[in-house]
Amino acid sequence: MVSVRLENVTKVFGKTRAVDNVSFTVEDKEFFTLLGPSGCGKTTTLRIIAGLVEPDDGNVYYGDRLMNNVPPEKRNVTMVFQNFALFPHMTVYDNIAFGLRMRGWSKSDIDKRVREVAELLRIRGLENKYPHQLSGGQQQRVGLARALAPQPEIILFDEPLSNLDAILREQIRFELRDLVKRVGITSIYVTHDQAEALVVSDRMAIMRSGRIIQMGTPKEVYERPNSVFVAKFLGIATILEGRVEEKSDEGYRFTLAGTGHTLRVAHSFVEPGGKGFVVIRPEYVTLLRIDEEPDENILEGRVEKATFLGSTIDMNISIDGIVLRTFVKATEMEVREGMEVRVRLSPEKLVVVPPED
């Protein structure tokens, strides 16, 4: 097992910088995710790590070994593909055995290992079928079995779940993370699905236009996005314009543009005096009852829209021309459209991010 390190990696296709000066380290046995919209360079980055694409600039290390000039077949890395990429002319057995044969394993070792991974992925009994006879979920498992069989140091995932239906996708997510954690392989995962990234990752990097915008644990990145882009891309957020006024021990004062309301926010990526946007996640907004004493970060408004979602109610609250989105538990209180409400924004959770450039 091994760590993976990228140093100032750049790849240019024609006029686009698909990967632009990207550096990061994935620790041994870590589950690392590259998350971003399509065309952000995440797949190219993954293919560079695999050796399928040669970087124009920069270095790729596995542990301390410089891998730049090592062809993919000589790297001990395997990959799970978006469309599974199973060999259509081979049985499930031969698909799983392929990597072992190429590595010159003996027949009996291959037999044993194929049985082992088939068991691990619960696909025993399918060995003699051809890929086109399998369901999408089964194909996915075969693809994963094939990637695990040669006992790679690193396993790469290129949107492995995006061809499955939503229910299956959600199931396999957990299972997949569990599995590679159990086996203990350094994993690098590419996806455009933020929910997926939050579930599977130890750490994640958010990419845009070939660059890494932010890196951290899912919790860090979700709770403290460093830009409007990350805040919008990850989860739901109301993003309001304003100005950072002053810094104190308790955080920053932030004035909302237009309304003049002042909020205390704990974190800011903008220096006092600068313009910025405050990121308000729905769960940082609490509705106050009439009898509760006001303390700080209280706004008054009116329920503009309330949508019943079963366990929660999705609300838009209009406050002097701005609209704040929040969820409340359906059992917690009776909400009607047009109702006057007071809300409190948890200051320790609020973050101010710089304007988009």
Next chain:
Amino acid sequence: MRGAPLTRAGIAILTLVIVVFVLLPIFTVFLWAFSERWPGAKLFPEAFGLKWFRLLIESGALVQPLTYSLIIAAIVVVASALISIPAAYVVGVKRFRGREIVESLALMPLIVPPIATGVGILGYYTQIGFKSNIWAVASVHLIGAIPFMFRSLAAAFESVDPALEDAARILGAGRLRVLRHVYLPLITPGLLAGSVFAFAWSLNEFLLTLLVGLPDIVTLPVQIFRYVGGYYIQVAPVSALSVILLIPSIIFLVLSEKYIRAEFVPGAGVKG
């Protein structure tokens, strides 16, 4: 269904064309070839038999030309495949600029009149003394065979999911082993189709064979034209030769059809 009468009319015309220009002539050829006795006034032969085949074999007009034809066709199939596979791989798999130009350039030999290239080739083949042997004939057959082979193979390569190559390389296969274990099995239908065309082309090629092959190399088509002169035609022996010429093509087609069905889609329809 609207348009059904039009479709039916189209099918009827197509059938008519096939009958008049393909089946009827072949039928006549078979009649002539297997006629034992056919007085001029009769519509059909009075007796059937292998008279003409016997005659061809005895006169030496069949065995030698047939052998040459088959050997040359086999060489052409193998050589055109070996030459076309790398080119078809690049054109079918790699996305590069000017790919379309390369593709249409590869078909050029089919547009250029063979007499033009033939005379030119004859010129320098004569100069280097490379003439009147099977290799010389096979080499000129490649001019027409390669475009067919190339086209079939390029289409076959194009139909292979490029992720399969990535998957194979990641799993430890170098480029040659990717070709052998992934591409070759998957392009087999295209390879067979290309082979059928290349084989048929070589078997039927006349003009270039005549120019480069004579005097020693007489293939079936050249032999046929020996029976068809300016003022005479010996219909029966020519028909017998034509039947011989038809057989390999028919066998090849049937075989490839069978092979593609049985091998390429294993257990089709047994969805589990």
